[in-house]
Amino acid sequence: MTGYRLHTDNLTVSYGKTTALTGINLDLAPDRIHGLLGRNGAGKTTLMSVLASLRRGQGTVRVEGQDPFENEAIMQNVCLIRESGDLLLDEKLTTNLSFLEDARPRFDRTYAESLMATFRLDPAKKPQALSRGQASAFGAIVGLASRAPLTMFDEVHLGMDAPARQRFYHEVLHDFAEHPRTIVLSSHLISEIAHMLETVTILHEGRLLLSNEADDLHVSGATLTGAAEVVDRHATGQQVVGTQDLGPTRQVTVFGDLDEAALAAAERDGLTVGAVPLQDLFIHLTDTDRAEEAS
Ligand code: ATP
Numbered sequence: 671m672t673g674y675r676l677h678t679d680n681l682t683v684s685y686g687k688t689t690a691l692t693g694i695n696l697d698l699a700p701d702r703i704h705g706l707l708g709r710n711g712a713g714k715t716t717l718m719s720v721l722a723s724l725r726r727g728q729g730t731v732r733v734e735g736q737d738p739f740e741n742e743a744i745m746q747n748v749c750l751i752r753e754s755g756d757l758l759l760d761e762k763l764t765t766n767l768s769f770l771e772d773a774r775p776r777f778d779r780t781y782a783e784s785l786m787a788t789f790r791l792d793p794a795k796k797p798q799a800l801s802r803g804q805a806s807a808f809g810a811i812v813g814l815a816s817r818a819p820l821t822m823f824d825e826v827h828l829g830m831d832a833p834a835r836q837r838f839y840h841e842v843l844h845d846f847a848e849h850p851r852t853i854v855l856s857s858h859l860i861s862e863i864a865h866m867l868e869t870v871t872i873l874h875e876g877r878l879l880l881s882n883e884a885d886d887l888h889v890s891g892a893t894l895t896g897a898a899e900v901v902d903r904h905a906t907g908q909q910v911v912g913t914q915d916l917g918p919t920r921q922v923t924v925f926g927d928l929d930e931a932a933l934a935a936a937e938r939d940g941l942t943v944g945a946v947p948l949q950d951l952f953i954h955l956t957d958t959d960r961a962e963e964a965s
Contacts, residue, residue, distance in 0.1 A: 677732040678720075678729065683716050694717065721820065747819045751824065770816065777817065785810075827839075888945040891950075893947065
């Protein structure tokens with residue numbers, strides 16, 4: 671085991687009069703890929719900043735059992751990659767890599783250089799000369815090659831195009847398999863990252879909405895796919911949280927503990943029954959406007 675365990679107890683963080691996090695009790699196991707989800711302003715960046723000891727709150731924060739704040743031993747092994755980047759702006763990318771190699775005990779320079787080639791980044795360029803997508807890719811490279819026991823990616827892939835994002839997801843999974851550590855991924859592109867997540871933590875308006883095994887979440891509902899009229903018949907009376915039509919085929923997402931007999935009947939009528947997509951579940955749980963409209 672090389673990754674760090676994360677724990678918070680009644681964590682509250684404020685910026686002046688704005689309370690960004692309220693009473694967060696969280697326990698994230700080491701050596702897993704955790705998803706941290708939430709709508710804009712939910713508190714995700716604030717939580718990661720506290721875990722990276724960039725900010726302090728009230729309550730308890732423990733990274734591998736220790737208070738991370740101004741804790742050198744922990745800080746050098748915690749890597750928070752933000753879209754804005756934390757780089758030496760006047761130095762070439764290769765010099766930035768040398769700096770990181772000195773600062774990060776587990777930094778793998780050879781891996782960093784192979785990723786530079788994969789993402790087609792010129793090591794002689796300086797950070798200001800990078801496009802938004804290239805800057806995102808460099809952030810991803812830093813996060814991956816640091817191999818920090820706690821690595822957090824805060825929307826780092828937002829600026830990347832679709833092929834670059836796929837490459838990033840592939841690298842995260844591949845490198846995690848060879849070098850297990852604790853990875854926290856925060857993203858609004860939920861459907862793209864859902865397959866990578868082992869646990870899902872959702873913040874909503876500064877509070878912890880849930881923190882569960884991803885597999886447990888997938889069974890808190892189902893998708894029914896098939897001929898529209900047959901789907902509608904079986905969805906009647908269920909809590910429908912998403913509908914998609916593709917020609918005559920309809921897929922609805924229903925939420926809640928579903929009756930096994932009802933699902934078996936749907937399959938007998940030719941419908942395909944699948945797991946609930948995380949994105950639909952997320953929208954259902956956090957779209958308060960829609961919930962208010964519905965009630
Ligand atoms: P997003 O998905 O939009 O990046 P987030 O979930 O990362 O959002 P945070 O950036 O943690 O959310 O912000 C949580 C709350 O704290 C918001 O209400 C935000 O306005 C507030 N906040 C964040 N940073 C500051 C700051 N430096 N000064 C004042 N308020 C802040």
